[in-house]
Amino acid sequence: MITGRTKLLAIIADPIAQVRTPQAMNTMLSEMGKDAVLVPAEVSREGLTSVVSGFRNIGNLAGVVVTVPHKTAVPPLCDTLSERAVATGAVNVIRRDAQGKLHGDILDGEGFTRGLDDAGISVSGMSVFLAGAGGAASAIAFALAARGPKKITISNRTQEKALALAERLSQSFPNVEFCAGDDPNGHDLAVNGTSLGMALDDALPFDPARVQPGAIVAEVIMQPEVTPLLEAAEQLGLATHGGRKMLQGQLSELAKFLTQDMEETL
Numbered sequence: 458m459i460t461g462r463t464k465l466l467a468i469i470a471d472p473i474a475q476v477r478t479p480q481a482m483n484t485m486l487s488e489m490g491k492d493a494v495l496v497p498a499e500v501s502r503e504g505l506t507s508v509v510s511g512f513r514n515i516g517n518l519a520g521v522v523v524t525v526p527h528k529t530a531v532p533p534l535c536d537t538l539s540e541r542a543v544a545t546g547a548v549n550v551i552r553r554d555a556q557g558k559l560h561g562d563i564l565d566g567e568g569f570t571r572g573l574d575d576a577g578i579s580v581s582g583m584s585v586f587l588a589g590a591g592g593a594a595s596a597i598a599f600a601l602a603a604r605g606p607k608k609i610t611i612s613n614r615t616q617e618k619a620l621a622l623a624e625r626l627s628q629s630f631p632n633v634e635f636c637a638g639d640d641p642n643g644h645d646l647a648v649n650g651t652s653l654g655m656a657l658d659d660a661l662p663f664d665p666a667r668v669q670p671g672a673i674v675a676e677v678i679m680q681p682e683v684t685p686l687l688e689a690a691e692q693l694g695l696a697t698h699g700g701r702k703m704l705q706g707q708l709s710e711l712a713k714f715l716t717q718d719m720e721e722t723l
């Protein structure tokens with residue numbers, strides 16, 4: 458039951474209706490025995506700075522999950538950032554400490570690679586094609602690179618962002634080959650890390666017919682659960698890996714991060 462002692466958590470996005478984190482996180486918080494509730498908040502790009510600044514003044518706010526389109530805009534609004542948030546230039550979770558300071562981290566990449574682990578997929582030695590260079594895709598690229606693939610090819614609508622991401626990755630992982638390119642052919646794993654697939658009339662993020670037989674097609678989109686990309690890949694006889702596995706992979710990490718101060722403050 459929500460009482461005056463309940464800690465407040467939120468998820469900010471625009472739009473907000475499609476998010477699945479509230480149901481999953483509230484179930485997990487209850488299983489963990491935490492007196493906390495996570496609520497959805499629709500926050501526009503224009504309103505983001507004043508909303509995040511206001512978080513410092515909400516005494517019972519423990520933290521906030523950040524999603525589209527705010528992940529890359531939030532880092533400069535935080536007081537401290539994790540190393541991986543600095544490296545990816547994105548934040549998907551903010552913890553508010555007892556002094557009102559905001560600490561940003563990004564757990565999307567961990568979520569994605571944990572989801573692959575849970576499905577028995579090892580990226581070690583693989584050639585990976587990744588569509589996207591936004592917050593989620595950047596975090597996925599860094600987490601994948603840490604698992605020792607042979608090569609990662611990055612494709613993005615704004616090509617300069619793909620090139621810049623490949624360059625940042627090369628500096629952190631000199632033993633992995635990184636390049637920008639739009640053809641998924643010749644890769645063992647092809648990942649959609651863009652927001653394409655959320656709307657019914659979205660274009661496909663890449664052509665699944667160019668994915669080689671035996672390769673896996675993976676998604677970050679959770680709604681719909683079977684995106685047009687996954688449906689096309691299945692029809693081509695390719696193995697698929699849905700976006701929900703990424704959320705499942707990072708929920709426990711998010712819950713740990715957001716509730717780490719709670720025992721002292723409850």
Ligand SMILES: NC(=O)c1ccc[n+]([C@@H]2O[C@H](COP(=O)([O-])OP(=O)(O)OC[C@H]3O[C@@H](n4cnc5c(N)ncnc54)[C@H](OP(=O)(O)O)[C@@H]3O)[C@@H](O)[C@H]2O)c1
Nearest residue numbers: 526528589590591592593594614615651652677700703704
């Ligand atoms: N399953 C999960 O647990 C999970 C976790 C995190 C995120 N996600 C999902 O991942 C998706 C991306 O999130 P994000 O935080 O990375 O967003 P973001 O930072 O706004 O990045 C969006 C990415 O999609 C590309 N894009 C957007 N619209 C496009 C279009 N019309 N044509 C081509 N490319 C387009 C962008 O390209 P440009 O750079 O050219 O703009 C960019 O690469 C969202 O759908 C989100 O729901 C899922």
